[in-house]
Amino acid sequence: MRGLPPAAWAYVSGVVALAAVAIATTPLADLDPQTLAVLAALFLICDSAPAKLNVERARVSLSYAASLASVVLLGPDGAALVGVTAIVTGQRIFAPVKRLFNGAQFALSGYAAGMVFGALGGDRYRPGQAEWVEHVIGPFLGALVAFVTVNLLLMAGILLISRQAAWQELLRESGELVFGCLGYGMFGLLIAGLWDAVGPFAAVLVLLPLFIARWALAQTHAQQQAHTATLAALCQAVETKDYYTRGHSERVSRGSVMIAQEIGMRADRVAAIRYAGMLHDVGKLGVPTKVLQKTGPLTEEEFAAIQLHPMRGLEIVREIGFLDEALAGIMHHHERMNGRGYPMGLAGDEIPEFARVISVADAFDSMTSTRSYRAARTKEEAIEELRRGAGDHFDPVMVEAFLRALEREGWEPPQPVVLPDDDVVETTQQDHDDPSVPIRIAKA
């Protein structure tokens, strides 16, 4: 948080000041100290062990449940006090500003939720009260929505102002978060309802399912990471044979994701295209090395072998339980808009969307990489070439999307290739991905 812009400082101070006012006006004497202590402890325990999600930066904090329970049991002031304990969270946050802001935003969320709960006529359970749940469910849902909204908005604010994220990203990420937040928030009502019957034991009873949910989330995250890492490593293994194409899969994957996000694909489709981009050339392994390394023009048969590689790739990855779309993307990434591509000769909209995306990223990376027969082209030259091919070879929509994303996020071209000194180096002499240097085919 060192390079925080002045606007962000102002924002943080504002949020903290508001929270301070909310807490300073709290009549402490009205709050039951035992309830407050137990709920604050529950909040801290949950908040110190957040579950990582696939969404970067975000975590599902199960502390939501404690906050919402305090909304019902203690009202806005108590909820604000419970939220403020986030300052001493056990998470590994080192910057004091962050801790302060975190506590302040939880306090404000709790306070807002408490106000909404009260305004809608919600009340805590009184022993012997019949139909309490029916009576309180409406106000509680209102409070829950208020809590989640204020929480996400305050977080989004700091991320936007300190330029750590663009609002499209935030919108996408919060879409994924809201579902979990609302679901776990319901536990708050359970804690509140059980409080009078079993007391603090309610917190313990609720904690177990909460932590198992957290465990499952964390496991999912770990497995997903492992999956991606394994895929990347295996793709790298496929590439090792050729010094010039190392890292190609990884970069095509990144480029495809950039395009996919730019044209506003859903998150699960973006995840699928990430894998599809990585695996798009896996079938190249089925092309005999001597064809890839041939210097002169290729014979018809040899070119046919190259044209087959998307099919071989499909053959390998078909068993993976992917979205079908990813498979289509791998199979058709060499089709052209004018119908002259391979393997099927599809044209225009017949080409699956994934394939049109991958094709652009694929060509761009190939052109900006060094090849044995030419030096790497500059970004500008490659962009020029993409523009020239738009409509005929590439989908203009994808090209434009890619250029926009390129402008915003930049592109790290591969390092110049340094060949090892021994003479057994094998390199491809023609690149089937390179649109600017078409493969030469000998006329029979």
Add this chain to the structure above:
Amino acid sequence: MSTSAQAGPSRRHGWQRFDSGPLAVVAVAGTLVVVAVATVTAGGLVQPQVAVIFGVLVAIGELFRMVMSGNREVAPIASAGALGYALLTTVGPERAGHPALQVVAVAAAGMFVGSLPHVAVGRSPRLDAMARRLLTIAVVALVFRPLASLKLEWEVLLCLMAVTLVASCFLEVCIAALIRAEAVRARFGIALRDEMNAKMALCAAVGATAMLIVVSTSVMGRAALLVFTAPILVTQFAFRRYAGIRATYLQTVRALSRVTEVGGYVEAGHSHRVSRLAVAMGRELGMAEEELLELEYAALMHDIGQLSLGDPIPGGATVLASPNEQRRIAELGAEVIKETGVLDRVAYIVRRQSDPYRATPAGAGTPDGNGAAVPSPQPPPPLASRIIKAANAYDDLVGESSDRDRGAAVLERLRLDSAVEYDPTVVEALARVVGRRRHG
């Protein structure tokens, strides 16, 4: 003679799943359901509204049942709902007076209804898994219903519930282990340990949720169940994602292990045959499920190092390559796998796959000057590596052929090499697995 060998391993699954154990479980559960339904029809439902709500909860749970690692079918929401019904003491101020058999009948009805959509889309229900779940619920109901009618203190009741739930968890794990031991031919003790490892978290979650259902229903009345469904569904969703990604992971490794085949480095189907053989041998030797999974990954990827070779080894059979070359392939493969950053143990298994079982006795004390020129004394290769070494050699030499004499000859050759090259116990396990396939 060799025609009997055609039966192959794949055909074994269908009927052997219904060995005596599972059949008994299904029969007991079926009888119980018939008795319960008959009793309830004769006597009528006690508190029908509550029964319907819990029945719906069970049906929803069955609808969202899922398959966890190791092909285990679970339905956590259904189990938690039914257990909650079995443990129910009061609904709001009202006393819950339903008998144990009504619990069984309601759970069975819910399971039936929840299974209908699955059947409609062509997924046949797994009777043994459903019977197991139902039996667990029935036992809890039979034990706890009489207790629930006594007027006990809250604390005592909660303790009793916890004890009953832990016992029921153990019972379920035992039944599951029994079924699994027969299905995958593992020893009961090992199956039990695997089952415990796989189910512990889920059992705890289901038990705690069931208790929470009981407590909140008695405090807040029926509406508490509605409040419940939201977080439960979110949790279930998390579990499903977890199960899904685990399955995808294995599929990915399985699929990508074929790159060596497509690249012409090894014979078609080699990696899969080696991995099947290796897993069967590992089971025979009593490996736990976690180790088996690592063994499977390692076996699938054991030839991945060949990708880094310039030219494929003729025929792809590493067993015919020189020891140095074999070691190089193993090293290269381990490097690739290490890159993942998460499969270090698998990488180690692959690295050691080419090492002889008894390396020239490492360390000092051997007068054998030439052979003992090993610079650093290495620990003996892990069991998984020894298994892969033997399985790989067998498949390289036999391949897809189902010729009995050839298989026997290869086994004989491996036996001759054992004690130095191959681990004798591993070779014997291989012989048993191969022999069973032939007669199976």
